[in-house]
Amino acid sequence: MKPYVSVEGIARRFPGLTVFQDVWFGIARGEFVCLVGHSGCGKTTILNILAGLDSPSDGGVVVDGQEITGPALDRAVVFQGHALMPWLTAEQNVGFALSCRKPGWGRARLREEARAVLAKVGLEHAADRKPAMLSGGMKQRVGIARALAVQPKMMLMDEPFSALDALTRGSLQEEVSRLTTEAGQTAFMITHDVDEAILLADRILLMTNGPEARIAEVLVNTLPRPRIRATLHHQPGYHGLRDHIMDFLVTRSRTLAGAPPEGYDPRDPPIVRLAE
Numbered sequence: 001m002k003p004y005v006s007v008e009g010i011a012r013r014f015p016g017l018t019v020f021q022d023v024w025f026g027i028a029r030g031e032f033v034c035l036v037g038h039s040g041c042g043k044t045t046i047l048n049i050l051a052g053l054d055s056p057s058d059g060g061v062v063v064d065g066q067e068i069t070g071p072a073l074d075r076a077v078v079f080q081g082h083a084l085m086p087w088l089t090a091e092q093n094v095g096f097a098l099s100c101r102k103p104g105w106g107r108a109r110l111r112e113e114a115r116a117v118l119a120k121v122g123l124e125h126a127a128d129r130k131p132a133m134l135s136g137g138m139k140q141r142v143g144i145a146r147a148l149a150v151q152p153k154m155m156l157m158d159e160p161f162s163a164l165d166a167l168t169r170g171s172l173q174e175e176v177s178r179l180t181t182e183a184g185q186t187a188f189m190i191t192h193d194v195d196e197a198i199l200l201a202d203r204i205l206l207m208t209n210g211p212e213a214r215i216a217e218v219l220v221n222t223l224p225r226p227r228i229r230a231t232l233h234h235q236p237g238y239h240g241l242r243d244h245i246m247d248f249l250v251t252r253s254r255t256l257a258g259a260p261p262e263g264y265d266p267r268d269p270p271i272v273r274l275a276e
């Protein structure tokens with residue numbers, strides 16, 4: 001049986017440039033997968049393809065048995081820059097997303113539901129503020145609330161916390177983990193933050209450098225849940241995971257790009273499960 005998301009041999013080419021090719025991976029329903037790799041290997045392009053905002057040059061993506069042909073409300077995106085509409089309040093930004101899902105709802109119902117979603121991310125008190133009157137962390141929270149509002153089956157997140165200070169980032173990471181788990185959502189997140197991947201992911205996809213990037217290996221995160229950011233580094237197994245990802249980023253992402261190991265099959269990249 002196919003996994004919930006099945007990425008099947010996708011490539012993205014621009015004139016004179018193959019950013020990535022032969023990218024294959026699956027995501028199980030309810031799984032949290034992080035994609036890690038150096039700048040330019042095509043992570044955002046892959047996320048955009050999963051969102052239906054871009055199309056692969058080769059291959060395709062099947063979600064829940066259906067090939068993706070464009071954006072859909074079952075896949076919500078949280079962007080790196082929150083991408084809020086500046087002329088709308090937090091509540092109206094969320095309400096707008098809700099109205100796409102529930103076109104029949106009147107204003108009062110939309111208001112009420114938008115406030116309820118904002119409350120989930122701790123922002124009920126700021127519902128009437130426009131983005132310019134919100135801090136970076138609050139704006140990103142609105143972006144998350146907007147994605148949650150459409151009750152997507154899948155959350156696609158492109159470095160959603162990278163612009164935030166460490167403290168805000170930590171609390172939002174834990175909130176996203178809790179909210180996606182509560183909603184039984186499948187999650188796909190791009191991150192440059194190794195600890196973030198270890199905190200959130202069930203599996204971490206490691207990409208080689210571009211051009212012609214590929215999934216080099218799939219690292220299984222065996223750390224038990226719940227994981228707490230503040231104590232993560234004390235958990236047995238944490239340092240092994242961190243070292244493995246760092247080694248990959250420092251050297252192997254480059255060396256593997258030019259010379260894949262013998263027997264490497266892009267359809268079935270090596271699965272790495274570290275001993276604790």
Ligand SMILES: Nc1ncnc2c1ncn2[C@@H]1O[C@H](COP(=O)(O)OP(=O)(O)OP(=O)(O)O)[C@@H](O)[C@H]1O
Nearest residue numbers: 014017019037038039040041042043044045046210
């Ligand atoms: N429209 C385009 N035309 C030509 N090249 C493009 C276009 N869009 C993206 N690229 C190239 O594709 C490559 C991958 O871009 P992408 O943003 O997916 O990478 P990334 O891994 O997400 O990088 P980062 O970590 O810096 O966000 C880059 O080299 C970029 O220059």
